[in-house]
Amino acid sequence: MGDPPASHSADAAPPAATYDCVIVGGGPAGLSAAVYMGRFRRTTLLIDSGEGRWAYGQHNENYLGFPKGVSARRLRALGVAQAERFGVVPHHGRVEQIDLLPAQQGFTLATTAGQVIGRTVIWAAGVRDRWPTFRGARRLVGKQLFWCIVCDGWRTLDREILLLGNIDAAAEDALQFLTYTSRVTLLVEPGKDELSPTARRKLHAGGIQVRSGEVRSVRLKGQAIENILLTSGELLHADLIFSLYGSDPNTELLRHLPITLTPRGMINIDPKYQTNLARFYAAGDVTDHHSDQVASAVHGGAQAAQAANYALYPPRQRLST
Numbered sequence: 008m009g010d011p012p013a014s015h016s017a018d019a020a021p022p023a024a025t026y027d028c029v030i031v032g033g034g035p036a037g038l039s040a041a042v043y044m045g046r047f048r049r050t051t052l053l054i055d056s057g058e059g060r061w062a063y064g065q066h067n068e069n070y071l072g073f074p075k076g077v078s079a080r081r082l083r084a085l086g087v088a089q090a091e092r093f094g095v096v097p098h099h100g101r102v103e104q105i106d107l108l109p110a111q112q113g114f115t116l117a118t119t120a121g122q123v124i125g126r127t128v129i130w131a132a133g134v135r136d137r138w139p140t141f142r143g144a145r146r147l148v149g150k151q152l153f154w155c156i157v158c159d160g161w162r163t164l165d166r167e168i169l170l171l172g173n174i175d176a177a178a179e180d181a182l183q184f185l186t187y188t189s190r191v192t193l194l195v196e197p198g199k200d201e202l203s204p205t206a207r208r209k210l211h212a213g214g215i216q217v218r219s220g221e222v223r224s225v226r227l228k229g230q231a232i233e234n235i236l237l238t239s240g241e242l243l244h245a246d247l248i249f250s251l252y253g254s255d256p257n258t259e260l261l262r263h264l265p266i267t268l269t270p271r272g273m274i275n276i277d278p279k280y281q282t283n284l285a286r287f288y289a290a291g292d293v294t295d296h297h298s299d300q301v302a303s304a305v306h307g308g309a310q311a312a313q314a315a316n317y318a319l320y321p322p323r324q325r326l327s328t
């Protein structure tokens with residue numbers, strides 16, 4: 008095992024050092040991995056650029072142990088404190104490049120604060136949601152604007168909702184929202200409509216209105232949506248908006264490494280959260296096991312950390328070679 012991790016403030020450069028594990032991403036997956044690695048007594052650097060799905064103002068109501076729900080930011084603060092207790096210091100920064108060391112010795116990572124070496128890496132960098140592009144849209148996320156029926160379908164109970172989406176996956180979500188409310192409109196962007204005839208037929212049968220248009224702005228009255236202005240000048244009303252445009256995984260930095268990705272760019276992992284590349288593990292929304300949930304990300308981080316920890320045992324601590 009290496010030396011204990013040096014403590015460094017959020018703005019100070021991490022020492023150019025070798026860590027047993029470098030965890031990229033400090034959302035629920037990365038933090039869960041960090042708690043486990045700290046408790047395994049592995050020197051661990053957790054680098055996080057602070058822009059993930061955890062960083063919006065949403066209140067998570069389906070994560071076990073919080074009967075009144077917990078804000079994603081609060082949950083992260085609790086996770087940081089827990090990881091710190093076991094010697095992990097989260098560093099605010101960005102990994103900009105990652106390369107293989109020879110002979111499967113690990114990886115070099117160029118970060119905004121200098122170069123570090125990880126004997127193992129856990130990639131927990133999440134995804135980027137494709138939010139609508141109207142001005143102020145991001146400020147609405149987690150309050151009036153959502154993306155996930157599993158997370159926030161419950162809050163649509165008997166409310167009027169506007170769904171933004173162009174493909175059959177959005178149509179399927181629209182049909183599933185009927186469990187919660189009958190007042191569902193699907194807004195399809197002009198020129199981007201890829202709804203199949205089957206989807207249209209089922210939407211029609213479910214009483215779901217399909218309209219063509221694009222949101223220009225959303226006017227609020229207090230915390231409630233007063234109206235939604237389309238680029239055509241038309242005004243709509245809805246209590247909540249769901250953006251169903253999809254997301255892109257944060258795996259661009261891995262493209263030059265021999266890591267198997269799905270056609271969508273998600274990281275392929277085995278049941279132990281190992282990738283096909285030795286000493287490289289992945290967890291959370293960025294993997295092909297994702298279910299876009301905090302609970303799954305936390306589970307993934309724990310699994311990846313156990314696999315990384317096992318790889319770090321020297322021969323004297325193993326029966327197998």
Ligand SMILES: Cc1cc2nc3c(=O)[nH]c(=O)nc-3n(C[C@H](O)[C@H](O)[C@H](O)COP(=O)(O)OP(=O)(O)OC[C@H]3O[C@@H](n4cnc5c(N)ncnc54)[C@H](O)[C@@H]3O)c2cc1C
Pocket residue numbers: 031032033034035036037054055056057058059060061062063065066067068069070079100101102103131132133134148149152153154155157158159257290291292293298299300301302304
């Ligand atoms: C509005 C909203 C509501 C939600 N509601 C719920 C809910 O009610 N229940 C639920 O279970 N889930 C909910 N989710 C989903 C949940 O937030 C995600 O599933 C979870 O955050 C995924 O965790 P993660 O660690 O995989 O990724 P993230 O939380 O996205 O964290 C990834 C981190 O990696 C960092 N990163 C990326 N690239 C780099 C790099 N190169 N260098 C350094 N850092 C990097 C990012 O900045 C980010 O901080 C919601 C999400 C949103 C947006």
